[in-house]
Amino acid sequence: MQVPPLKVYNSLSRQKETFEPLNPPFVGIYVCGPTVYNDPHIGNARPAVFFDTLRRYLTYLGYKVRFVRNITDVGHLLGDTNEGEDRISKQARLEQIEPMEIVNHYTQTYHQLIDTLNVIRPSIEPTATGHIIEQIELAQKIISEGYGYVSNGSVYLDVMKYKADYPYGELSGRIVEELQEGTRELDGQEEKKHPADFALWKKASPEHLMRWNSPWGEGFPGWHLECTIMSTKYLGETFDIHGGGMDLMFPHHECEIAQAKASNGGKSPVKYWLHNNMITVDGxxxxxxxxxxxxxxxxxxxxxxxxxxxxxxxxxxxxxxxxxxxxxxxxxxxxxxxxxxxxxxxxxxxxxxxxxxxxxxxxxxxxxxxxxxxxxxxxxxxxxxxxxxxxxxxxxxxxxxxxxxxxxxxxxxxxxxxxxxxxxxxxxxxxxxxxxLGLKEEKNTNVEPFVVGLLELYAEAKAKKEYETVDKIRSYFKSNNLIIKDLKNGVDWAYDEN
RNA sequence: GGUCGCGUGGCCGAGUGGCUAGGCAGAGCUCUGCAAAAGCUCGUACAGCAGUUCGAAUCUGCUCGCGACCUCCA
Structure with a gap:
């Protein structure tokens, strides 16, 4: 069978490229996972199903795939308020329970739902809270490389400084000068040297629930740091495939690239960037x-x-x-x-x-x-x-x-x-x-209606004295460890106690 | 406003210079106790206009319509 080589559309180059792993037969894939603070919707299912299918195909081709998908259990500011409040701690306060309880609950929900979609569990499923130390270290590294600065207990990546040495916006096509319009009033804007700068570490406000000690005081990691650290920690400084939704291209993935390059001397962290499109409702x-x-x-x-x-x-x-x-x-x-x-x-x-x-x-x-x-x-x-x-x-x-x-x-x-x-x-x-494709058969496991139907036939046959049929049906039950009970007022079944 | 993308038959949804996408729905036929399933046949679709070409749904330009990102989002 003569077929062309496997090609994938690389968002970075904006064209289809022949897939050639960095270290065959090994392939490293990192996919941005869920933020576990509420129930996942079908839009969240799309990347899970698609990248699962890609993983399955690469495995089918004989590659040894390490598939990493994170659980975001901290960080990410709320969009609908300007309080700069942690999304998970906000939800926790609403429900009057611990943030980690929220995290555990929705992680389990996610697992259960994704499992039923026949999505294979990741090889490694790291959590952001499990990598706080690494994230602090990475922020320090970026500071020492000269691309980060501390301001009022928070740490920011100096985009203008970075941009002087590396192409900021290479993935999303964003131009920093054009980003300034429509910038939302984020907490801490005035601390930044430039509006495009983004947080590596945020100082925790007094009421903030999720907080960790750091060289800059108590705080929590920035929005994009976890993916940079967890992908490179488990897949290497440069790995094969990074996946996620198109809506993550900017700023999330752009920032991931910047963080990686700012800390490793400018090496591109990812060879192929793959982005799935959105699910729409009425367009x-x-x-x-x-x-x-x-x-x-x-x-x-x-x-x-x-x-x-x-x-x-x-x-x-x-x-x-x-x-x-x-x-x-x-x-x-x-x-x-x-x-x-x-x-x-x-x-x-x-x-x-x-x-x-x-x-x-x-x-x-x-x-x-x-x-x-x-x-x-x-x-x-x-x-x-x-x-x-x-x-x-x-x-x-x-x-x-x-x-x-x-x-x-x-x-x-x-x-x-x-x-x-x-x-x-x-x-x-x-x-x-x-x-x-991971399309398995969904067998009908509810046998009760069949048992009831068969019992009806049994009763009818018995009334007509068709004992051959009667014995046949009884043997069906027997071979399935059930017995038929002839009662005065009808028939019933029970488990065979022998 | 900037950047990018899309508009395919009743619906969903591939394709992208000449060669069957596929599914759902619909019509006819075969099979058939009834029904279903299945098979066969059918619709001659590519937003509009102009251009390139022997040939365009596919390339180019313009027009109209829709959307995504630029802010948390898969």
Whole structure:
């Protein structure tokens, strides 16, 4: 199978580049994880699902992937107030509990929801609070390199100084001079040398709950420091892939680059920057701050005004992967309904595939059919190699599903393709569906209705004295460790105590 | 205001100089006790205008509409 090399769109160069790991066969991936202060919404699920799929594919290709995704459990100022209050401590005060309780609660929620989406847990999942010392050290390093300064107990990165030596704005295309308009009234603006300067360490106000000792007094780490330290600590000074949402490009990722370069002599921390696009609602970006979000939990329960029914985790995963990661994806009940049917069609085909057996002797080969199926398989790889185009992969899987259905209903057509093609089709279909796209079968685990239905048939058969059927049904129960109880007033079942 | 992106058939959503995207919904047919599933066939879509070209949805220019970032956000 001749296919082009894997290419990914690098936000830094604004073009597709051939993926070549720094230290093959090892690949390091860092993805910005959640800030654990409330329930994640479907927009948060997108990077989780997409970068999971990328990780799965790289693993499939034979790379040894170390996947790091952080938990932000401190920092990040609130956007809707100007109090400069820590987001997590604000939520904690509202609920009258400890900040760490908030962190633990929402971390667990995140894990549980992401698990059901069949997202593999990271190799390393570091927390910001677990790396306070490293963050202080990094701030000190940046000061000693001459790119940071202390002001009123806080530490800032001197953007103008940095900009004189390195290209600030290389990732986002931002020009410092144009940033000055519309700058929000942030706490501590007057402490800065320049409005574009950003905090590496913030002095804690007296009422601030989350605080640590530092050379500059009690405070907490700045907004971007944690990702710089946790990515390079576990993946190296320069690593392969850094992922996250497009909305993090500026300022977050731009600042990460600046912090890294300011502390390491100007080495670029990341080879490939990958950014997923946003999920929209009626054309508008879904976000916590605008309030137009649907949480993952609401999606699973169906309890939301925009939803007519619950949607299963795999439906949601299919929905996300049905669009290319760099396109916006419009959230809608109709879109989800379509994804649900399409996903089930794929799973039905998968089950049928398990029942297909290639005939002992091949028939007359239909070269056209043979080539068509091989083409579907090749196209899946081509699509993945063209900037991880999962939407195109899914189209090919649906094409293969149609062939599988035909083979099932017209077995004679199966002998018209070669045994090799059949094996290729089976392996590729299963690998891409389950291992790469991570679409697993959602089996119906509620057996109660089947038991009740079978009991009804049992009672009917017994009334008609059809004892052969009666015995048959009883044996079904027996083989599943259940017994049927004939009572005076009907039938019932119980666990077999033997 | 600055930077960037988008506008594809009823809906979602790929593609991007000539070669089938795919799914959902809809119509017809096959199969069929009923129903479903499945298979086959069908719509001749690319915001508008002008240009480049043998040929453009795909390139260029303009117009209109929408959005993202510039502030916490995936």
């Amino acid at each position: 508008q970006k879904m976000s916590k701050s605008s309030g137009n979000f649907v949480t993952i939990g609401e999606l699973f329960s169906g309890k939301h005004d925009r939803l007519t029914q619950p949607f299963s985790p795999m439906t949601v995963r299919y929905f996300i992967l049905g669009a290319h990661y760099r396109s916006t994806l419009d959230f809608s009940n109709d879109g989800l309904l379509g994804a649900q049917k399409a996903y089930k069609r794929l799973m039905n085909a998968k089950n049928i595939l398990g029942k297909l057996a290639y005939p002992a002797s091949a028939g007359e080969l239909n070269a056209k059919a043979d080539e068509e199926i091989q083409g579907f398989c090749t196209n899946m790889v081509i699509a993945m190699h063209d900037d991880v185009n999962t939407a195109r992969v899914i189209a090919q899987l649906q094409n293969i599903a149609r062939k599988i259905n035909t083979f099932y209903q017209q077995p004679e057509t199966l002998a018209q393709i070669s045994a090799d093609t059949f094996a290729l089709m089976r392996d590729m279909f299963l690998n891409f569906t389950e291992n790469i």
